[in-house]
Amino acid sequence: MIPKRWLPSAALRVLPWALCIAGLALPASAASLAPPEYSEAREPCRDRSAIKRPYFGDFHVHTRYSLDANTQGTRTTPAQAYDFARGARIDIQPWTDSGKGVRSLQLSRPLDFAMVSDHAELIGEVYMCNTPGVEGYNAWQCMFYRQFPRGAFYLFNFMSSMKARHMGQCGENDELCLQAARVPWKEMQVAAEKAYDRSAQCSFTTFIGYEWTGVQPGSGGNLHRNIVFRNAEVPELPFSYIDGPSAEQLWEALDTQCIDADNRCDALSIPHNSNMSAGHMFAQVDSDGSALTAELARQRIRLEPVMEVMQHKGASECYYKAGLATDELCAFEQLPRDNIAGFNNPPQPDTGFLREVLAKGLTLQRELGVNPYRLGVIASTDTHLGTPGAAQEDNYLGHGGDGVPARNAVPPGLPDHLEYNPGGLAVIWAHENSRDALFEGLKNRETYGTSGPRIVSRFFGADDFPSDLCEQKDHIQHAYANGVPMGSALLVAEGGKPTFLVAAGQDPGTDEQPATPLQRVQIIKGKVTAQGQYQEKVVDVAGSAHNGATVDLQTCQTSGPGYAQLCGVWTDEDFNPHEQAFYYTRVIENPTCRWSQRICAAHKVDCNNPATIGDGLEGCCAAEHRPVIQERAWSSPIWYEPADS
Secondary structure, rough: OHHHHEEHHHHHHHHHHHHHHHOOOOOOOOOOOOOOOOOOOOOOOOOOOOOOOOEEEEEEOOOOOHHHHHHHHOOOOOHHHHHHOOOOOOOEEEEEEOOOOEEEEEEOOOOEEEEOOOOOHHHHHHHHHOOOOOOOOOOOHHHHHHHHHHHHHHHHHHHHHOOOOOOOOOOOHHHHHHHHHHHHHHHHHHHHHHHOOOOOOOOOOEEEEEEEEEOOOOOOOOOOOEEEEEEOOOOOOOOOOOOOOOOHHHHHHHHHHHHHOOOOEEEEEEEHHHOOOOOOOOOEEEEOOOOOHHHHHHHHHHHEEEEOOEEEEEEEOOOOOOOOOOOHHHHHOOOOOEEEEOOOOOOOOOOOOHHHHHHHHHHHHHHHOOOOOEEEOOOOOOOOOOOOOOOOOHHHHOOOOOOOOOOOOOOOOOOOOOOOOOEEEEEEOOOOOOOOHHHHHHHHHHHHHHHOOOOOEEEEEOOOOOOOOOOOOHHHHHHHOHHHHHHHHOOOOOOOOEEEEEEOOOOOOOOOOOOOOOEEEEEEEEEEEEOOOOOEEEEEEEOOOOOOOOOOOOOOEEEEEEEEEEEEEOOOOOOOOEEEEEEEEEEEEEEEEEEHHHHHOOOOOOOOOHHOOOOOOOHHOOOOOOOEEEEEEEEEOOOEEEOOO
């Protein structure tokens, strides 16, 4: 029998069978598994798995009601966004005079779940300025908006940053803008309810939510959060940055307006783009500059159990600088600046990358008795086209928002700035595909993120996993019974050492989008020593960095060996029971062409021949162009905390 950790890529078309053998995604295996106590009326899911399944989705989706998307020509409605997530083809800008999109997009495979997360800020103004007959439609600000949409975008954004609810068309009465905001907020709810499969089939799940879009004054640091509600019980209006310009005010509003209200409302907040937060997203002080308190730390980790580690505007895993970093894989999709305001400040180690934040959490645990940064991870797209899950490198048309505009014409050559990417996917391990089950997965941090592919990733910790666990048919059942999954805290018996099971399966691909084999699986360990020093190491647990896999940059054809699945058991032999530590996994695919290189190759660009460099293709030969990527998946961490910490 071929050991599971070395199963080669020849198993591409039989991957679902291979995953069943590996225990990565088994069919529902316990008929007696009782359905959860649902927080809203629905049929129990017929298909449930005792050892859980990975569900792929997107929590970061903007439609025509987001100011930045709308001013770039996006007309996608929330309902159309959910149709797209379920597999429908939709038109996108630019538009013909008859209202048909010049371009269109369609997923190669439907998602399991999605959430429209339009910006709460100025959502009423966007509706007013685009809806004839609504009071305020003929105000000069709206006429300016329609005539000069990008100019209006900057004006409206400025007003939002000044915490002004209106631009003048509301007069002295904020209620006009608030009343206008109720219309799109209600439409977002209706669209999510209509698309949610409440039948026993449980084929598709939606969440109601929005984005709170805050910016740190002065530095331009990104403070954005996506708010996810458990069910259809939601506040009358979304709480925006204009309502409260600090994360603490947002959390308090979620508690008072939702969680502590006398109803079934429940909510979570998901920070994103900490790579552009200039160090403010996860600072060791509150918004007033005061030291964090244990009470605030507990509120934070209760409401923010996961962060978005990857999206359209870069990856937030770890910092990289040539000549200084020991982990070259940190160079993956790192943006060249540390803020969202556009200031030309390069990223720094303390900008807000996941590893640094996790290390801060260990230190704060010592000081406060609670770790406010015990963060699981997901990824998403941040699409501003209303196209959830459009994270494929081979069909990337840009995501709008902060990217290359296509309101009036298709941009020539590359459809987006080189620094941007198609984003990623959120993955939740759950017994079934329902709101309650997925929401609990988020709360428990049994989640991971991918850079786009549908890689399957498992991660468990214990102090007694046998070294041959990968060879046991029931190794996932064993791991659940005798250990803890990703997102958990690990207890280690006296004299024991943390032992981890990692298991991964490649994205099976489709006929149009062939699978890419895996190259290796790594465990990243970070620890704080008894002297308070932070140290980290990266360990290859299964597979090989030197497997010989390559990609032809002229044709983007891949070659060389790889793995359909990988499995390994690793024991931390350097474990010190008195040192705090975190561990997470990184699953790496074989090299492939990045989205930009696929377009450059299709146009046969030869950087040694200027005649081949067409209009808009200059980026193909730019120094910052990254032609090759290795797609990946990041697990939520497992933490070890000494009893005396």
